[in-house]
Amino acid sequence: MRRLEEILDEVSATLRSSSDPFSVRVLEILDELRDLLPRMRDEDLLMDSEIILKLAEVVREQGEWLRRESTVAALGRIIALLKLSMDPRSLAEELLEAWSPIVDLEQVTLADVHRSLSYLQEKRIAPPSREMITLRGSLKEIIPEEPDLEEILDEVREIVRKMEEPIPYRKVVSGSPKEVLLKAYAIAFLASSGEISLVLDPVEEELYVTKPSPGKFFSYVIPVRRFSNARPI
Amino acid sequence: MPVPSEKVRRAARTLLFRSGLKPGVKGWELRKVVGNDYLEVVKALDERLTDLGLRVVAVGGDGDEVPIDPEREDELRKCTFLILMRGPVSVQEASTAGWRIDDLAMLSVALLYLISRGGRAGHRELLSLLRSRFRQPRVDYVLNRLIKMGYLEEEGNQILIGWRSRIEIDLKRLSGLEAPVEGG
Numbered sequence: 001m002r003r004l005e006e007i008l009d010e011v012s013a014t015l016r017s018s019s020d021p022f023s024v025r026v027l028e029i030l031d032e033l034r035d036l037l038p039r040m041r042d043e044d045l046l047m048d049s050e051i052i053l054k055l056a057e058v059v060r061e062q063g064e065w066l067r068r069e070s071t072v073a074a075l076g077r078i079i080a081l082l083k084l085s086m087d088p089r090s091l092a093e094e095l096l097e098a099w100s101p102i103v104d105l106e107q108v109t110l111a112d113v114h115r116s117l118s119y120l121q122e123k124r125i126a127p128p129s130r131e132m133i134t135l136r137g138s139l140k141e142i143i144p145e146e147p148d149l150e151e152i153l154d155e156v157r158e159i160v161r162k163m164e165e166p167i168p169y170r171k172v173v174s175g176s177p178k179e180v181l182l183k184a185y186a187i188a189f190l191a192s193s194g195e196i197s198l199v200l201d202p203v204e205e206e207l208y209v210t211k212p213s214p215g216k217f218f219s220y221v222i223p224v225r226r227f228s229n230a231r232p233i
Numbered sequence: 234m235p236v237p238s239e240k241v242r243r244a245a246r247t248l249l250f251r252s253g254l255k256p257g258v259k260g261w262e263l264r265k266v267v268g269n270d271y272l273e274v275v276k277a278l279d280e281r282l283t284d285l286g287l288r289v290v291a292v293g294g295d296g297d298e299v300p301i302d303p304e305r306e307d308e309l310r311k312c313t314f315l316i317l318m319r320g321p322v323s324v325q326e327a328s329t330a331g332w333r334i335d336d337l338a339m340l341s342v343a344l345l346y347l348i349s350r351g352g353r354a355g356h357r358e359l360l361s362l363l364r365s366r367f368r369q370p371r372v373d374y375v376l377n378r379l380i381k382m383g384y385l386e387e388e389g390n391q392i393l394i395g396w397r398s399r400i401e402i403d404l405k406r407l408s409g410l411e412a413p414v415e416g417g
Binding site for chain 2: 076077078079080081083084088089091092093095097098099100103104106109111
């Protein structure tokens with residue numbers, strides 16, 4: 001049968017050209033032989049048995065290959081463990097002997113620009129947000145007479161400039177109910193624009209005003225009555 | 234037929250300039266930029282780079298090198314093509330590139346330990362090994378840097394050998410299973 005000759009040629013050629021016994025497609029060939037079996041004549045059976053013999057040889061080689069490779073892998077693990085006791089310089093030299101670094105030219109990519117923008121937003125080195133401006137409008141509704149916000153902001157800025165250690169929020173946000181409201185707004189504004197930082201002590205449940213410190217920016221609602229001694233307006 | 238210099242130049246630029254987060258370009262991208270004969274062009278580029286102590290490699294998804302052979306074109310299209318330094322790096326070259334001996338030793342210890350553990354180990358376990366061998370203040374910083382650079386990878390609370398180590402470092406040679414080859 002022509003197909004049997006082709007299979008035998010394929011198995012022999014693969015075994016000759018490759019040292020990897022797994023390159024022979026043993027299972028597919030066995031399936032094909034099973035399908036061909038009903039149509040085989042007596043003279044084909046000799047070739048069929050020759051193919052089976054070659055496949056058995058391949059399977060034996062696969063077993064040996066697995067045994068050999070697992071021994072090598074185990075040996076590698078043991079040597080690696082022994083090498084760990086070397087001194088740092090020798091360890092570095094061992095690495096350099098096995099190292100071929102990638103060579104490439106770095107340039108500014110869109111991803112870098114995006115990362116930079118995210119960083120700037122986290123640091124809040126940006127003009128006051130739309131929400132802050134809206135808040136300023138809401139403040140006017142609560143306090144009809146025109147409050148001098150710049151004066152309040154400067155007052156809080158001065159407190160922060162002079163402080164040597166974190167000051168409790170309740171000490172800064174104090175005074176008459178209107179003053180409390182304005183100072184709370186000033187603190188929120190200065191924290192959002194990165195001029196000050198706020199630190200919450202979860203144990204004492206005390207909020208502190210500190211000088212600006214690095215870290216991630218995130219939104220936080222400050223319940224004024226909880227963190228200050230404010231009376232209702 | 235000789236490969237046109239223009240194509241070799243184009244291939245070199247495509248391979249050298251990083252366009253994504255990771256270096257290197259896929260075979261199909263290279264084919265798009267250089268043309269259908271990109272494998273011939275890559276071979277010509279590799280010959281020219283030999284004098285500069287560099288070489289072009291193609292690596293599969295597992296970090297294993299795939300021979301640049303036109304008969305394996307289907308496989309090579311999915312591979313990443315990169316330019317690597319040819320041969321080992323000297324201590325002076327490494328320090329010029331910003332590596333401290335301690336940092337290299339830490340990477341060496343991390344990789345050897347991971348090899349000894351079959352490729353992965355617990356984050357804490359590795360950290361405590363490094364802390365026992367090196368000055369503590371730098372250990373956390375260097376470990377994070379190695380993860381960021383891709384030499385190590387984090388998977389949950391496990392540390393694995395990273396993609397960059399699988400490409401750049403001959404792990405068999407590091408673990409002592411292969412003798413150094415002249416010229417790399």
